[in-house]
Amino acid sequence: MARLAVSKLDILHDAGYAYSFDRQLYINRKTKKAFSVVFVQDHSEDQLRKYIDESANGLGWRFYFNSEPSDAVRHELEGVLR
Numbered sequence: 001m002a003r004l005a006v007s008k009l010d011i012l013h014d015a016g017y018a019y020s021f022d023r024q025l026y027i028n029r030k031t032k033k034a035f036s037v038v039f040v041q042d043h044s045e046d047q048l049r050k051y052i053d054e055s056a057n058g059l060g061w062r063f064y065f066n067s068e069p070s071d072a073v074r075h076e077l078e079g080v081l082r
Contacts, residue, residue, distance in 0.1 A: 005045075
């Protein structure tokens, strides 16, 4: 797995995201958002900031993956991340 640029890690950390080794996700339970490592690698710092700043509307978890997770994966993640 490629290493993430320190600046991207700083952006995530400063926004309250913690890394989950088990899930390979950067998670913020307060905002109910999760970013996959690959998504973070494939997007610029500016794009990452934009997604972090997006309103989650409090309607449940938002997952940022390069490919939309299946309903089964989404359901499993939502259960684990409660």
